Amino acid sequence: MINLSDVTVIKNKIDILKNVDWEVKKGEHWSILGLNGSGKTTLLNVINGYLHPTYGHVEVLGELFGKTYIPDLRKQIGLISASIQQQIKDFESVLSIVLSGKFASIGLWDAVEKTDIEQAQSYIGLLNCEHLQDREYGTLSQGERQRVLIARALMAHPKILILDEPCNGLDIISREELLKIIEELSKSKDCPTLIYVTHHVEEILPCFTHTLLLKNGEVFCQGLSKELLTEITLSNFFERPVAVQIEQNRTWIALKESLIQN
Template identity: 50%
Template sequence: MIIDIEHVTWRREGLTLLNDVSWQVSSGEHWALLGLNGSGKTTLLNMVNGYFWPSEGSVSVLDHRFGEVDLRELRKTIGWVSTSLQEKLYASDRTQNIVISGKHATIGLYDLILDEDLDAARSLMEMLGCAHLWDREFRTCSQGEKQKLLIARALMAKPRILILDEPCNGLDLFSRERLLASIKDLAESKDAPTLIYVTHHTEEILPVFTHALLIRGGEVVRRGRTEDVLTTDGLSDFFEAPVAVEKHGDRIYVRVAE
């Protein structure tokens, strides 16, 4: 079991931000986590990373039960990519150094760069379609290019779980599709980590995401195989409004029903 969350509730300052959440992720599955702003997605991810401790219930990640594991060591096996990380990195750093810094989980690179680190960074950048950015300053890269570099950075530590937290946020249509193509290639690669893709746009949920979890108001509304969850009835119930689900190719689009 990759993630095993059982009946977790989390309260803070008199508010219940997660309520009786249960979620199990098995080996070989990739999950999409769908929810509107303020639904509890980030709170749930912080719980998975051990930054928040449940008020009730139990959490196990990679078969390690919270309370019986050093969370600092566990976090080294979890990569988390978000646009907010871009602001913390040094804009003048070279792209390959941004990637290599993921091995040490540092902002900036202070350790001796080994030839094997350079080889690993180049290989990851090639896999994600951004090898042409080698030796560029980070600030000269586009938003989509920066997201690819951050994914490569997270992969330098060889995580067993990779959380992609709204990676397409702020991207134009073409940059989004290029990034999604790279994510598809990553998911289909040998020894890929378990992917957790966080979004509030169903059209970003690729077929490689075998399962989906819908969260609203800190509660799980529906979870299961993606084709069973992202249906007209299921999403109308989730959005609490009538919507129509349309499938174009292998992607699912939602519009407000007339």
Template identity: 50%
Template sequence: MEILNFDHVKLIREQNVLLQDINWHVKSGEDWAILGLNGAGKSLMLNMISGNLWPSEGKLTVLGELFGETSIPDLTKRIGWVSQSLQERIHREERSEYIVLSGKFASIGIYQTYSEGDLAEAKQLLRSLGAEKLIGKAFKVLSQGEKQIVLIARALMAKPELLILDEPCNGLDLFAKEDLLARIKRMKQEIDAPSLLYVTHHTEEILPFINHLLMIRNGQIYKQGLRKELLNEATLNDFYQRPIAIHTMSEERLMVIPR
């Protein structure tokens, strides 16, 4: 089954073309990074995947379900999404394990009946991410990085087939960012880990297991394919339309620096 299939998708709002002729296919088992500057169209594509926006033209298939022929509420239960906007909606007083547990019901707060087994599973998810120390702590006392870990665990609670991490390192300091990236790598080592879309401005966040890259600029796909074939100085100079230099970090990670 294909995870995503954008087939000549166009998005128009108030006579403005926001996304133009998007053709993009993600196969089961693939992990992709989506790279682009502010305003490139990354968030619009995510909102289309989640059913918040619909194509003005073309066809969009998500997890084998064709838009227009499927139930969007049922589809969104199969997708985990971690974003800054979600963090702002979480109840500040709620403890970490209960925030994770709420992912089972796709709710902000818990209003449904749950079992002790459900709560134990939520705690185990935090442990699996190396975050056992967060159990019992209120969301308001967590650091920015710790909050992101809790929200990733929350997304995994629903056992999604697709996990979207939308700029998860935004606002983190150097050390918190590296800690979060290490936990994401740890998550992907689990046998039942979902396919991942990692959205970022920063090439150094693209971990080695993310083999595919979609580069988007001005609402259009600039290039897509294997990361190792696209992350080079010539391609990135043209993509950013400004001179850059590349610094090679450990684990095949690359940092782009303006010249």
């Protein structure tokens, strides 16, 4: 699904990404964990073809960058991000927003058929947004907007769905409701490969069986989530001693008391 080999991105003589090797296979769901400034956004821009690496090779869905038409490839990649959310007009209805996902457009400019409306309504139902169908985007809460954007992305039947810090700005109840929906989505028959980007360990759901730890533009480590999300690895990763607790098959961390006292 994704294959990066020795990918390096240099800006103003600074390595934003450095020698990144990463492979995502079909059937896997990955989380990308990193603090602010770790290179997560740059990595996503490379995968989506918005940014070309200075060095290295990028292959997505079997297409080698430099030898493929990127705009067509992007139609197979769903992206949920703050930048997409900011482009949508407040007066647009939820149904029209979801329908626009079929055409990968901001705003609905193309004619739709009855089957398109039925498909959009099915995704609206999947994301528990039936009661929002006729509401204007500007009246929605942050959590409701994220669910609508996921439904919109699914309309294009993407093979990869990237969720870029979707819980930012959500209160704990809205966050847990959205995470529950993502977990349920992962169990659906036609679920695309999920890539979940975050800087909060507790958001890594059981469905994300693999995790990439990104630090200062480099791969700190990668592999099975249950093997990486340990006290030793995370303490080394954050360069702070952390305590780890497993609750409902999710990893929760806290700075150790001795560090807080100091």
